[in-house]
Amino acid sequence: MLSVVFMLLVGLASYFKTDGIRAVLDSDKKIRAKTEELKKLDEQNAALRRKIESMQGGDYTVEKYAREKLFMAKKNETVFRFHEAPHDEGQTAEK
Numbered sequence: 001m002l003s004v005v006f007m008l009l010v011g012l013a014s015y016f017k018t019d020g021i022r023a024v025l026d027s028d029k030k031i032r033a034k035t036e037e038l039k040k041l042d043e044q045n046a047a048l049r050r051k052i053e054s055m056q057g058g059d060y061t062v063e064k065y066a067r068e069k070l071f072m073a074k075k076n077e078t079v080f081r082f083h084e085a086p087h088d089e090g091q092t093a094e095k
Helices: 002-016 021-056 059-070
Strands: none
Touching (some): 021 059
């Protein structure tokens, strides 16, 4: 009986002391959270690498990006940009 009480006290002491089992479990949770964060960052880096590689892949991709995002045009080309008119709440579609 005395050995059971002693083992129980040792177990509780090791759980609650500063570098005990509880600290190990808390550290394990932190490691899992950081691992998930690292995984997300790796996915973002991979997507950015793919984008860089596609931009380096040839003139077509660079030209497409320049036209669509920067509204650039070749010499003697005309670019038309259309903007949606603001919608009034009181107007109806039928007139």
